[in-house]
Amino acid sequence: MALALCLAALLPLPASAADLLQVYREAQSNDAQFASARAQLAASQERLPQGRAGLLPQINGVAGVTRTKIDQSAPIDANRFLNNKNWALQLTQPLFRWDRWETYKQGELAALAGEVTFSQAQLDLITRTAQAYFDVLAAQDNLYLAGAQKRAIAEQLEQAKRNFEVGTATITDTNDAQARYDLAVSTEIAAQNELEVRRATLQQITGRPVDELMGLRPAADIPGPQPADVNLWAQQAEQTNPQVSLARYNLETAQREYNKARAGHLPSVDLVASYGYQDSSGLIQQQVNVASRYNSAQIGVQLTIPIYAGGQIQSRARETLALADRAASDLEFARRTAAQNARQTFSGVSNGLAQVRALEAAERSAQTAVESNRLGYEVGVRINIDVLNAEAQLFSTRRDLARARYDTIMNGLRLKAATGSLSEDDLVQINTLLTLPPGSMYKLPEPPKAAAPGAKPARTAKRG
Structure with missing residues (x-):
């Protein structure tokens, strides 16, 4: 297995394979949501000169x-x-004119809030792009695994037919293999459809089709959260999460709106x-x-x-005070939500790393089980269904392992996004893990060779 991985690492990448960083930069240029956020930033920055205009001649x-x-x-x-x-x-x-001064300060806050909103859009673009990228990788993995499983079952089916012809196996082995093969064909078709859907989702972000993506090394060292203290991450999220910062600006804006309403008496x-x-x-x-x-x-x-306005000024002051109280509650909710998200994603990274290690051990065990069952079938102490079950377990474990790796990486990105510290540098770090052609890590042990003509047939295993 180690030799197969080393050889796979030396295989040349497909000419059209793109990495995560390339896909992200395409998304920066072509994603419609990000372009909308950029235009919204430009619009929000105009609130400052508009507010300043009320103080000028x-x-x-x-x-x-x-x-x-x-x-x-x-x-x-x-x-x-x-x-x-x-x-x-x-x-x-x-x-x-005190109301115009408050309007000017609100313009400053609106410009700052616009920058925070754009920062949130940048974080969303990184996570959306990475999620779409790894969804495509997972779909590619499923397709490669489905194809490999179909080929392995086809070989097992042919061997079962040969053994039945020479009388060393029953028709049950052939029927079991045929049923598994038909199911594998259906699984491969579904995997192909899922891959097309995932690629279309990624194309919606990048604005261009991406035929092939670089895969993740199976032995890639996925980084854990640093620092490894969930409370520190939660505290940082309460202070620097973009939604918390936006809620803080909204509160100050509401308070100045209250001051502006009270200025109606001045x-x-x-x-x-x-x-x-x-x-x-x-x-x-x-x-x-x-x-x-x-x-x-x-x-x-x-x-x-101003002498009398029919009670409008007092009513407006009460209204804006209530809105300021609501903004204060929204700020507290944003802080709690940010801390909770940080704790959840931290747990996702920590548990994901543990799950990856467990599935890696399970993959090695499943690989050994396939080899043992094939050898046992060759010598007659195992039947065909044992080999098919072992192969199915191996492919299922590999799918779970690949998904666990992708989910762990994504939780790491979301953890940094929860604190507002996610940047392109994090994608550069992850990009160093994408060094294998897709599917090159999925290798089954070679099936036992068919017995030579005239050789003594293997003994049929007895069940019961």
């Missing part, structure tokens, strides 16, 4: 042209008119300045023309004091 310009016609009952005065042209610029600089002070020009001309009496042109400038301070 506001300048407005107006211009107009009017003509006024005056009609009276006296016919001699029927054609009187007045033309007016004017323009003006007005500047308003807030001096004290006066506002603005600096107001204007400059304008007016040109008036016309006929106001018979043969009497008038013309007036002048510039005007004004500057002053305007104070506005």
